[in-house]
Amino acid sequence: MTDSTFSPRLLAGKRILITGGGTGLGRGVARHLVDHGAEVHLWGRREAVLAEAAAEASAARPGAVHFHTVDVRDYDNVDETMGRIWAEHGPLTGVLNNAAANFIARTQDLSPRAYAAITSTVMNGSFHTTHAAGKRWIAEGLRGSVLSTLTTWVWTGSAYVVPSAMAKAAVHSMTMSLAVEWAKYGIRLNAVAPGPIPTDYAWEMLNPTDKSSVGATQADQIPAGRTGTVEELANLTMFLLSDACDYLTGQTIAMDGGQMLAGPGTFAGLTGLTDSDWQQIKETSMSASASSKAQRSV
Numbered sequence: 498m499t500d501s502t503f504s505p506r507l508l509a510g511k512r513i514l515i516t517g518g519g520t521g522l523g524r525g526v527a528r529h530l531v532d533h534g535a536e537v538h539l540w541g542r543r544e545a546v547l548a549e550a551a552a553e554a555s556a557a558r559p560g561a562v563h564f565h566t567v568d569v570r571d572y573d574n575v576d577e578t579m580g581r582i583w584a585e586h587g588p589l590t591g592v593l594n595n596a597a598a599n600f601i602a603r604t605q606d607l608s609p610r611a612y613a614a615i616t617s618t619v620m621n622g623s624f625h626t627t628h629a630a631g632k633r634w635i636a637e638g639l640r641g642s643v644l645s646t647l648t649t650w651v652w653t654g655s656a657y658v659v660p661s662a663m664a665k666a667a668v669h670s671m672t673m674s675l676a677v678e679w680a681k682y683g684i685r686l687n688a689v690a691p692g693p694i695p696t697d698y699a700w701e702m703l704n705p706t707d708k709s710s711v712g713a714t715q716a717d718q719i720p721a722g723r724t725g726t727v728e729e730l731a732n733l734t735m736f737l738l739s740d741a742c743d744y745l746t747g748q749t750i751a752m753d754g755g756q757m758l759a760g761p762g763t764f765a766g767l768t769g770l771t772d773s774d775w776q777q778i779k780e781t782s783m784s785a786s787a788s789s790k791a792q793r794s795v
């Protein structure tokens with residue numbers, strides 16, 4: 498294990514499910530959870546991909562990762578697999594709703610099946626998994642933590658990824674709603690809204706042309722000047738799934754290098770100005786204010 502901000506025992510005794518854990522961010526985060534003591538269960542649709550991800554994540558601790566082929570869009574499939582985890586491994590302590598489907602398209606071109614493929618994975622899938630774990634925690638008097646991977650589109654919406662923006666906003670709403678309803682059972686719900694973090698498949702989906710990358714993934718439009726890293730996302734994920742912040746619930750935390758707040762309606766674009774540009778701005782504005790003062794005193 499490389500140097501970490503956290504103790505290697507931060508998640509000791511935790512049993513955490515990652516949906517969509519065979520690829521992308523879920524796969525990247527899994528290794529960090531294992532390195533910090535957690536037992537991890539990966540869900541996805543493709544067995545070979547899951548097996549490879551599980552082997553990779555458990556390299557340092559063989560046996561710490563289990564995988565199950567599950568389609569989160571199918572409630573019976575989710576509930577049955579959740580029951581098997583409970584019976585064969587023991588109750589989960591946390592769920593990471595990470596499974597997503599998304600592609601860039603003009604909304605008028607989407608077929609009903611395309612809309613359903615995205616929304617049923619993100620919205621229904623997150624509800625199914627949360628419900629299947631939550632009802633067991635409540636019935637057995639166990640505490641639990643649900644974390645969902647969202648985007649800053651839950652606050653802003655986004656053109657050209659409308660079903661994804663709609664579905665993620667619904668999960669944001671579920672997070673706030675159930676945080677209140679289930680707080681009395683010791684169940685917390687939070688979400689993270691990461692900005693662009695390069696992972697092979699999602700990156701391809703979100704950069705579908707041979708032109709330079711599209712807006713949401715362009716590093717030069719991010720105040721921090723770079724995209725995020727899986728390590729940073731893993732650190733926030735581990736903190737939220739640990740016992741360090743039991744009082745934190747109902748929150749969606751953006752981690753995007755300031756991208757969402759640097760909208761075109763702000764002066765964020767001035768970041769590129771030089772010292773001499775700023776000197777000129779100062780001289781121009783001081784001279785404008787002096788002449789306005791002079792006019793008022795006549």
Ligand code: HXC
Pocket residue numbers: 597598599600601602607608609610611612614615648661691692693694698699702703713714
């Ligand atoms: C238009 C498309 C399409 C595309 C598929 N469809 N891809 N339409 N443009 N690029 C249509 C199909 O023609 C079909 O409709 C319908 O969608 C369902 O397609 P299937 O392939 O049968 O569905 P399925 O196997 O469920 O695949 C779903 C998927 C796939 C979304 C198409 O890409 C997927 O499963 N992706 C999972 C991983 C993923 O997308 N991760 C990215 C998350 S990134 P018809 O009518 O023809 O039958 C993210 C946020 C990033 O969420 C934030 C960055 C800042």
